[in-house]
Amino acid sequence: MSSAVPLLVRPSEVTAEPATPRGTVAIPRPVLPAGLVRAARTSATTLVRITKPLLAFVLLLGAWELAPRLGVVDEVFLPPFSVVVQAFAELTANGQLGEHVSASLTRSVTGFSIALVIAVPVGIAIAWYKPVSDFLNPVLELFRNTAALALLPVFVLILGIGETSKIALIGYATFFPILLNTITGVRTVDPLLVKSAVSLGFSPIRLFQKVILPAAVPSIFTGIRMAAAGSILVLIAAEMVGARAGLGYLITAAQQNFQIPQMYAGIVAISLIGLGFNFALVALERRLSRWRTSPADA
Numbered sequence: 001m002s003s004a005v006p007l008l009v010r011p012s013e014v015t016a017e018p019a020t021p022r023g024t025v026a027i028p029r030p031v032l033p034a035g036l037v038r039a040a041r042t043s044a045t046t047l048v049r050i051t052k053p054l055l056a057f058v059l060l061l062g063a064w065e066l067a068p069r070l071g072v073v074d075e076v077f078l079p080p081f082s083v084v085v086q087a088f089a090e091l092t093a094n095g096q097l098g099e100h101v102s103a104s105l106t107r108s109v110t111g112f113s114i115a116l117v118i119a120v121p122v123g124i125a126i127a128w129y130k131p132v133s134d135f136l137n138p139v140l141e142l143f144r145n146t147a148a149l150a151l152l153p154v155f156v157l158i159l160g161i162g163e164t165s166k167i168a169l170i171g172y173a174t175f176f177p178i179l180l181n182t183i184t185g186v187r188t189v190d191p192l193l194v195k196s197a198v199s200l201g202f203s204p205i206r207l208f209q210k211v212i213l214p215a216a217v218p219s220i221f222t223g224i225r226m227a228a229a230g231s232i233l234v235l236i237a238a239e240m241v242g243a244r245a246g247l248g249y250l251i252t253a254a255q256q257n258f259q260i261p262q263m264y265a266g267i268v269a270i271s272l273i274g275l276g277f278n279f280a281l282v283a284l285e286r287r288l289s290r291w292r293t294s295p296a297d298a
Helices: 034-069 081-093 096-128 130-144 149-159 163-187 191-199 204-241 247-256 260-288
Strands: none
Touching: 034 081, 081 096, 081 260, 096 130, 096 163, 096 204, 096 247, 096 260, 130 163, 149 163, 149 204, 163 204, 191 204, 204 247, 204 260, 247 260
């Protein structure tokens, strides 16, 4: 006599399927392509990334607009943002702002470019060749610890009050951030990369082109961005001392004539130029260091 043995089934092995009534057809759920899902996620991430800074700007400008109107600060010394925008538009319409921006940009870009052309090769030489480092380091350390604005009277006495002294001062101020970050970038290249390239028979020029410079790009661009911001600040200070055109001159002249909205309009113009410089340099850095990003991030 045989007794029936019950079939033991684990609860985890039972898959419950929803019952489909008779006479109906089960419609499968639509499955979105993986590329479309990835694109949607990327768009959402980009939207969040853009919205957060915009929200911060809106709050800042809203506080600027409301504080003078509510009497939190004196409206004479801090006009509402809308008044500053109106002054900005007037300076743009009559051509004064364009003239001052053109003068400042010419000086800033010229001095910055001279510093960039000199600082990167010198930084590579100091980082790679010890005799060059031993020879130049004492002099560079001496000048690196001397503030650029402290030497403004010296530049004016030697080079005159014209454009040459301002461009030279900007070049001096922007030289050291680029130089120091170039040295750091070259010295911190992974030694395994260098040894691998040498074992593959790379010549010194090929080694610099394919290994050293690409690996040092992020550090070099950090110095370039710092130098770009410094060039504008030093230029404004130099233009406040002796100039007949430029944003520094505009700010000083507006302050002396008690044209406070025009003064703030000049400050806003400086901020916009700084943002433009930084945006352009970040985009260029990403383009030059695309090899560092993984395919999933691209």
